[in-house]
Amino acid sequence: MGDKANAHPGAAGRATAADRPSSVRNVVLVGPSGSGKTTLAEALALAAGAVNRAGRVEDGATVSDYDEIEHRQGRSVQLSLVPVEWGGIKINLLDTPGYADFVGELRAGLRAADAALFVVSASDGVDGATRAVWEECAAVGMPRAIVFTHLEAARSDFDEMTRLCAETFGGDDPDAVLPLYLPLYGPQGPDGHAPVKGLVGLLSQRIFDYSSGERKEVPAEQDQLPRIETARSRLIEGIIAESEDETLMDRYLDGEEIDYKTLVEDLERAVARGTFHPVLAAAPAAEGSREGIGTIELLELVTGGFPTPSEHEAPAVTTPEGSPRPQITCDPDGPLVAEVVKTASDPYVGRVSLVRVFSGTLRPDETVHVSGHGLTDRGHEDHDVDERIGALSSPFGKQQRTLSQAIAGDIASVAKLMRAETGDTLSAKDDPLLMEPWTMPDPLLPLAIQAHSKADEDKLSQGLSRLVAEDPTMRLEQNQDTRQLVLWCLGEAHRDVALERLRSRYGVQVDVVPYKVSLRETFGERAGGRGRHVKQSGGHGQYAICEIEVEPLPPGSGIEFVDKVVGGSVPRQFIPSVEKGVRAQAARGVAAGYPLVDVRITLLDGKAHSVDSSDAAFQTAGALAMREAAAEAKIHLLEPVTEIVVMVPDHYVGPVMSDLSGRRGRVVGTEQAGPGRTLVRAEVPEIEIGRYAVDLRSISHGTGQFNRSYARHEPMPPQLAGKIREQAEKGS
Structure with missing residues (x-):
């Protein structure tokens, strides 16, 4: 892998269709915003020969030339695919946004990939956002290697960053995070900062100097040997600790020299299992060079140490009806199972779907079955239809390069799937299947x-x-x-x-x-009302009189209508009309225009006319009686109360609870949610948490998460209720 003793195989250029799963590596680039993921993808494409020094291929495509919104905002906002080839291996590089708002794109990238390059800026340290992204990878068991960028920055410190990453990401085993290479520094500049000019391979003890613009091997200098030997010994011990050969550690401690081939093989297995995370470094290429520092080493790590699609267990599948099916394998001759991991629109070809093929082979112009779990609460319908596959292609920026097929393990773009959406499964039309969905984050910021x-x-x-x-x-x-x-x-x-x-x-x-919350109204006391709707001047008249009593009920009771008319003062055929009228008025509100709830309305008496009474007249009288009763009573405005569960690191619990209290919230309990994390449960008026998704991120420095659910409606404080009534009166 990255530190093999043989010479690197040379650039292979842009990737084409893969011919077998073992010749594919699907790698997602993850890390916080600003860490340099897209720049690294471009450097890897340059080193592999997929682009020229200007970052372009002969047809003018660029790695980052994908979305105009990204250019305007100056940051990645969506998942993009950069396919390159190295040593006969097709590498699908999946570049993901690092900003928390686009975690859905990150999770799609994790779904499509088999391993991750975790990109960390050596000048920015390890913050809460970095930890959150690492946890996203760990949650799905993704094998990871760590790449330090921005080593050219004056405040960068490779050794300190390695220590922080081992402490933060290694958990109980800091030796699971160790450098595979050490940076080779040049002379110090006027500011005292020594630029990185190459790398030292610890296993092979080979030194690669990039300062000339090309990767050249040079001998180690005498003053470098102690640092190399110390780091090498620790790396060997870390690899041996992860070895499946339980005798290896004893042999090493007894002084036996473990051969290089054994160490590399054990390292590759540990990386593929996700139990060891090697640290590498990357720095910009010298002027006129196509080989950025560390790019060749990264390409070798990816092709030699990362798992093939066949080694990564696929998600479970069922029939669309939910019946279990046998576990699929990464077999091009197996049943077709592919998944849409991204949906985009192209102004020229229409909808384009980025598809990861997990089993079978996807071919252009064939008819497939589209199955979807449906997210009806998010505006996504459930899918169970047949569709014809359009052209298959391999994307590179805005360019689409035609493919004849996409085999199990590969990723391709599919044109004109008009019904398929992100998360949907493509399978054979005579054997429909449905993949287990990945977890989608809940959108919690409302935009009216x-x-x-x-x-x-x-x-x-x-x-x-x-x-x-x-x-x-x-x-x-x-x-x-x-x-x-x-x-x-x-x-x-x-x-x-x-x-x-x-x-x-x-x-x-x-x-x-402005976003509005769903307020309600209710009576705070018993009140009576008389509705009189009498018009008898000229033509057919209208005559209806009714007397009602309204009393409050317990929360959640809704609206009850009770008939207590005696003696036929309101004819039986008009009693439903009165009920219809009072319910219609209740739906419109009686104070500030919000629906009335939790009251009992009792019809006590009334009068009718043998000619002029009608259904419409008694509906109007019922509504008038409701308004009169409301004018005589105390009306409460009810606001929705939301139950929220916030998970934050322990040291942010105090600020979170203080903030919730300032939102008229009631903290109902706290509990531990794993090492160093606490769940805070609270009930907060919904009107106070419209921007909580943004505010919590600020309070917790990007480390907090929360979910919400409706609890009940409660009376609003009189001062706030008065303001809302005033606004309603001004608007009427």
């Missing part, structure tokens, strides 16, 4: 929108449906209570990208309006 103009209103529905089809982390809600159209997002950056895509990609301009 409305069409900017009549022309936008005509295009809004289609634009929103395409938007949520591309992004399953977004939820579309048509709130029946507030009559608002709400997009639920993961954060402010996610929100901004959604609005920009609606505008630039789908031609829909929307206005953002």
Whole structure:
């Protein structure tokens, strides 16, 4: 792998279709925003010969030339694929966004990959966001290697970063995180910082100098030997500790020299199992060079040490109805099972689906079955249809290179799958299958929108449906209570990208309006009301009088209607009309325009006219009686109370609880949620947590998570209720 003694196989250029699973490596680049993932992907493509020194191939494509929104925002906002070839191995590099708002893209990348390059800036340290991304990888058992970038920065420190990563990511075994290479430094500059000019391979004890613009092997200098020997001994002990040969450690401690081949094989197995995480380094290429420092070593690590698709267990499959099926294997001749890991729109070819093939072989122009779990609460329908596959291609930036097939283990783009969405399964039409879904993060930041103009209103529905089809982390809600159209997002950056895509990609301009919560009204005391609807001047008249009594009920009781009319003062055929009228008024509200709940309405008496009484008249009288009763009674505004569960590192518990109290929240309990983490349970008025997804991230420095669920409605404090009534009166 990365420290093999043989010369590297040389650049192989851009990748084509793979011919067998063993010739594929699917690698996801993960790490916090600003760590240099996209720059590293470009450097690897350059070293592999997929692009020239300008970052382009002959058709003008670039690695990062993918999304105009990314260029405008200056950061990655979506998963992108960079296929390269090295030593006869096709490497599918999956570049993921590092910003927390796009964790859905990260999880899609983890689903499609078999191993991860965890990219850490050597100048920024290990912060909460970095730990959170590492935990995302650990949660799915992803084999990882760590790559330090920004070694050219004056404040970078390779040794200190190695120590921090071992302490943070090694858990109980810090020797599971050790450098495979050490940086080779040049002369110190005026600022006292020594630039990195090469790498020292610890296992082979070979030194690679990149300062000339090419990778050249040079002998070790005498003053370098002690540092090399110390690091090498620790690396060998770390590898042996992970060896399946239990006698190896005893032999090593007895002074036996373990041969290089055995160490490399054990290292490869430990990396593939995810029990050992080698540390490497990467730095920019010298002017005019195509070989950035560490790029060849990384390519060798990927091809020699990372698992093949056949070594990575595929997700479980069932029939679309949920019946279990045998575990699939990465066999090109097996049953077709592929999964859409990303959906995008191209202005020229329409919808493009990025698909990972887990079993079988995907071919153009064949008909497949599309099965989906459905996320109806997010605006995604459940799928169970047949579709014809369009052209297969291998993406490179905005370019699509045609493929004749995509075998098990490979990743390809599929054109014109009009019904398939992210997370859907593609299988044979005569043997439909459904893959176990990956976990989607819950969008918790509401964005209320409305069409900017009549022309936008005509295009809004289609634009929103395409938007949520591309992004399953977004939820579309048509709130029946507030009559608002709400997009639920993961954060402010996610929100901004959604609005920009609606505008630039789908031609829909929307206005953002204040988000409303679903308030309710109820009576605070018993009250009576008389509704009189009498019009008898000219023509057919209207005559209806009813007397009601309204009393409060316990929360959750809804609305009860009771008939206590005696003597036929309200004819039997008009009693349902009174009920219809009072219920209609209750739905419209009696104080501030919010639905009335939890009351009992009793019809006591009334009057009718033999000619002029009608269904409509008694409906109107019932509504008038409700309004009169409300005018005489104390009306409470009820606000929704949300139960939230916040998980944060222990040292943020105090600030989180203080913040919740400032939101009129009630903390109902705390409990440990694993080493160094605490769950805080609280009940908070929903009106106070509209921006909590953003605020919690600030309070916890990106380390906090929360979920929410409706608990109940409770009376709003009189001062706040008064303000809302005043606003309602001004708006009426």
